[in-house]
Amino acid sequence: MSKSKPSLPRGTRDFGPEISAKRSYITDKIKQNFIKYGFSQIETPAMENLSTLTGKYGEEGDQLLYKILNSGDYLSKTTPKDYEEGSKHLTAKISDKGLRYDLTVPFARFVVMNQHDISFPFKRFQIQPVWRADRPQKGRYREFYQCDADIVGTKSIWNEVELTLLFNDVFNDLGLEDYMIKVNHREILFLLAKYVGLAGKEIPFCTEIDKLDKIGEEKVIENILALNGDGKRVNEVMELLSISDQKAIIERIKSIDSGNSGVKDVISYFETLDQFQDRGIKVELDLSLARGLSYYTGMIYEVKPTSVQMGSICGGGRYDNLTGVFGLEGISGIGISFGLDRIYDVMEELNLFPKEITQKLEVLIVHFSEENLRHGQPILMKLRDADIKADLYPDTEKIKKQFNYADKIQTPFTLIIGDDEMKSGEYMLKNMQTGEQKPMNLDKIIQHFKG
Structure with missing residues (x-):
């Protein structure tokens, strides 16, 4: 009997001493800044109940959840009819837990379960692995680490500004200069969805807008028209998305609805950031930024490297209603996530790691x-x-x-x-x-x- 050759599941990796030292260098810099900004550390289990995870990431996200088979004879409670009704029905019978998809939903669950022991506003950070049943490719893994910072219990626009400053400080400490923080607001996206005649279809509209850099403008327009969007206005929105001047973008949106809460938030955000121009913050308003996760309700972030071919290395946003699905209403939250693995790849490609850290x-x-x-x-x-x-x-x-x-x-x-x-x-x-x-x-x- 021949011995099998050892291997790893696709989308996962081993880390030897040199790589581990470099990864620790990144997480140490991130953690130092989290603590400097007043965030406290927590940890949550690798697995959560599927009832906690499902329905929080949109239909596409739910499909990428890793399910864990129930222990023992997990088929004993199934019947031939369960098999006939398909995999979705059968899965519910044989699995009630899954690996966490991100750190934000488990954090919301943590807040609800510990609400009487928490002082609000509550600032927490978390550095742990997450799992997604995605197709592995450059910069995209099935097991990867997230480094999250969240603030719950306050709606102040200062939170949005503070997290932008946090991005800036972390990347300064890492010596990473070639990046851009892109921001948008879900209420502005929802306004544009209604403007093209897609009231009630805001999430599908956002999902299509989020695909602009992947499938191109022509295909996105085709998909939005398939949702029954108004052709003339869809073209107007596409033209608006191509404008790079921040003030011009805001004026055009104000002409559609000057009272929109998203417009007000974005104006206040940039006015507050103006106090910190000397810090060289790299931030721009990008209306094509739509982040597919369905729980964001306000400002959204994405950080992309500008000199390396790579997807976003950080992301986040405000999620006013997330704890509500767990029975705790009226708690506003905002959070950002540093993608450790992608930041590592970018720093490696740009040769930004100090030599002494691997000694x-x-x-x-x-x-x-x-x-x-x-x-x-x-x-x-x-x-x-x-x-x-x-x-x-x-x-x-x-x-x-x-x-x-x-x-x-x-x-x-x-x-x-x-x-x-x-x-x-x-x-x-x-x-x-x-x-x-x-x-x-x-x-x-x-x-x-x-x-």
């Missing part, structure tokens, strides 16, 4: 004998007590093999222990790049690494 060790202790090895063990711990990243070669191999190992793991220094060093208390510290080495006592070695 595992500062010094490796090498030795000639079992006695030398034992002598090095307390030295190792003294180096570590001084917060020096140090390790000890664990076996009594030939010294050449130990040096080769130090080179392979890219350790910049080795500390050599032989019988002479044990007697004198001075150990040879070798620079593995230059080959230079000199004897030093332990205090001087520690000073060397401490600078």
Whole structure:
């Protein structure tokens, strides 16, 4: 019987030491800014009840949910009729849990379940993996991490501005300059849907608008007309979507309905942002931004890199009604999500990671004998007590093999222990790049690494 070759499910990945160090670099920068902005960390389970997840992401999102089979004999309660009624009906019989699709819906569930212990407004952040049964491609994975920040319990437009500033600070800290924060408002999109005669079909209209950069204007117009949109007005809206001047866009929308709440929010948002022009915030109003998720009700965000072929690396928006589906009415929320995996890909392509973050060790202790090895063990711990990243070669191999190992793991220094060093208390510290080495006592070695 032949042994099967190990493999990974499509759309998932292993992360070795170098990649893990780079990913931690990103999440550390994001987390530092979350904390700086007053967000508190929470965690939720990898799986949720399907009743929690379904109906929150639109029909397309529901199809991408990973369902978990019920434990035990999950087919025992089914009948031949269940099979005849199709997969959707059968799934409900054999699965009542699923892997979380995002972090926002589980957060809304968390808020409702813990509403009596939370002080509003409540600012939380969460850095955990999510799963989607999507078709794997560049920048799109079936398992990926989201780094979310949400504010619930306030409708202040300052929240929208603050999250924009948060985007800006995170990307400044990461050294990522080539990006654009795109914003829009669902009420403006709904206004445009009504303007083209699609009142009651706002979500399908938004779904089509969201496809503009994927299938092109001609196909989008065709799809909107298939929804019974007014042809002349659809063309007017397409012309409006192509305008790049922010003030001109707002004036055109005001001419349709100056009292629209979305227009008022967007005007207030940009007026507040004007106070921070010195921070070089890269933000623009983009009416073609429609984000397909059905729970957004106000301002929506998307961040895209400008010098790398990649989809959005961040997104989010306001979701006034999300907790209402769990029985808690009147709680407004807004949140953003950093796509860790895509940010990693962009930074890797642009060579933005500092070289020192992948350096595992500062010094490796090498030795000639079992006695030398034992002598090095307390030295190792003294180096570590001084917060020096140090390790000890664990076996009594030939010294050449130990040096080769130090080179392979890219350790910049080795500390050599032989019988002479044990007697004198001075150990040879070798620079593995230059080959230079000199004897030093332990205090001087520690000073060397401490600078």
